[in-house]
Amino acid sequence: MGRMPCGPLLRDDGTVSSSPNAHVPSWMLDELAAAGRENLDAVHVSRYDEKEPWPAEEEVRLAEGLGLSPDSVVVDLGAGTGQFALAAAPRFRRVVAVDVSEVMLEVLRRKVDQARHDNVEVELGGFLTYRHRRDAADLVYSRYALHHLPDFWKALALRNIHSMLRPGGVLRLWDIVYSFEPAAAEERLEAWCSTLDDASGFSEWVRADIEEHIRDEHSTFSWVLEPMLARAGFAVEEAEYSEDRIFAKYVLRRA
Numbered sequence: 025m026g027r028m029p030c031g032p033l034l035r036d037d038g039t040v041s042s043s044p045n046a047h048v049p050s051w052m053l054d055e056l057a058a059a060g061r062e063n064l065d066a067v068h069v070s071r072y073d074e075k076e077p078w079p080a081e082e083e084v085r086l087a088e089g090l091g092l093s094p095d096s097v098v099v100d101l102g103a104g105t106g107q108f109a110l111a112a113a114p115r116f117r118r119v120v121a122v123d124v125s126e127v128m129l130e131v132l133r134r135k136v137d138q139a140r141h142d143n144v145e146v147e148l149g150g151f152l153t154y155r156h157r158r159d160a161a162d163l164v165y166s167r168y169a170l171h172h173l174p175d176f177w178k179a180l181a182l183r184n185i186h187s188m189l190r191p192g193g194v195l196r197l198w199d200i201v202y203s204f205e206p207a208a209a210e211e212r213l214e215a216w217c218s219t220l221d222d223a224s225g226f227s228e229w230v231r232a233d234i235e236e237h238i239r240d241e242h243s244t245f246s247w248v249l250e251p252m253l254a255r256a257g258f259a260v261e262e263a264e265y266s267e268d269r270i271f272a273k274y275v276l277r278r279a
């Protein structure tokens with residue numbers, strides 16, 4: 025796989041520093057290389073919907089409760105196989121599904137074609153490189169994807185997301201985010217791993233998947249992420265932490 029085509033960087037005022045074909049600095053993160061081994065693996069991706077079925081419909085209803093209407097524009101970042109994008113398509117005017125993995129996007133395109141949605145745009149791009157054009161988004165949705173970026177890059181990605189949204193627009197962020205203290209890390213993470221010690225029969229995931237996530241990906245602490253969100257110009261409207269303090273769901277509003 026080659027390096028992702030990479031767009032220009034964002035200025036403080038939200039404008040971009042030069043044309044989309046501008047020189048890419050060699051210090052720029054390679055988002056594809058950071059995208060997670062399994063997300064580029066055709067076998068894993070072909071089974072993703074079975075491994076990770078989830079109620080995307082509930083999330084669409086949540087978005088409607090937050091003020092989205094049939095005229096709304098939605099961007100799904102790190103869309104994967106498009107579970108949210110496909111649930112959103114019948115309810116909103118325009119849905120842009122963005123992912124850095126061509127392997128994921130191939131599955132997503134097939135599903136969009138099968139469902140005959142003509143309002144879903146499938147775009148190869150990353151948190152840092154996707155540039156939203158035409159009407160500003162009412163909602164940016166992102167589930168289980170931002171943790172692929174190290175924290176410095178998360179902060180830049182959040183600025184990019186901010187620039188996609190209209191004032192008052194919503195960022196729905198759902199990810200693996202640790203809301204415990206460093207002293208509790210070993211105990212919490214071991215407890216999480218052990219939930220899959222003998223998971224045969226109820227989960228397609230195995231302990232090694234969690235170990236790989238902790239070791240090789242970039243989930244951060246809620247008390248690191250939340251100031252970053254504020255710095256990027258988001259107000260936290262809702263923060264929900266799982267009982268085991270491993271997962272967090274946010275409703276964030278662009279000021």
Ligand SMILES: C[S@@+](CC[C@H](N)C(=O)[O-])C[C@H]1O[C@@H](n2cnc3c(N)ncnc32)[C@H](O)[C@@H]1O
Nearest residue numbers: 055059063102103104124125150151167169172
């Ligand atoms: C665990 S999957 C989640 C997919 C989907 N959001 C869901 O909830 O089912 C993570 C997705 O993030 C994508 N991804 C990883 N790094 C990314 C980046 N920098 N920009 C955009 N997408 C990225 C991966 O390719 C993958 O499709």
